[in-house]
Amino acid sequence: RGHSERMVKYVTHIGKNLGMAKQELKDLEMAAILHDVGKLGIDKSVFLKPGKLTPEEYEVIKKHSTIGANILSRVRFLKGSAEYVKHHHERWDGNGYPDKLKGMDIPLGARILAVVDSFDAMMSVRPYKKAMTLEEAFAELKRTSGAQFDPEIVEEFLNFDFKSDTINNHS
Secondary structure, rough: HHHHHHHHHHHHHHHHOOOOOOOHHHHHHHHHHHHHHHHOOHHHHOOOOOOOHHHHHHHHOOOOHHHHHHHHOOOOOHHHHHHHHOOOOOOOOOOOOOOOOHHHHHHHHHHHHHHHHHHHOOOOEOOOOOOOHHHHHHHHHHHOOOOEEEEEHHHHOOOOOHHHHHOOOOO
16 A cells, blocks of 8 residues: 555656646556556466566566556546556666657656656565665666656656655555
8 A cells, every 4th residue: 555655646746747637647646556456467476486586487577567558448547547557667768668668659657657666666675675775766766867767757756855755664
């Protein structure tokens, strides 16, 4: 629950500041809540594996964004969220998945989700890694801006008032 709450708070901040239309913002907020729904179609043991994934396991994991988009596209009021979910693992430099979209070809909502989801993952303890500090996560976002992430989205995200953020438990 905390992950979804943080996702919605952060994407709403960015989307509003970038001037997204009301419906786009609603679609983005729903995508923030449901961006990982496709994990339901992936064997749980792969997600809970404590060590490094094999290349084959990583290919299985990568299917979750397409599975999620397929699920959402079947629900009329979630169709606008489906493309954001499908492409939230694309990279600014074109080395992401599932379609290797690059730069502005990646839907705006997906570019926003990519930054926010990655930040939240950095700040969270996982079976295979410890959580980063806020400073370490900021440094990583800055380091990968322009390669993994849209620089404008990173800049806008870093303008969020984290000091007054009341949803800061990343466990």
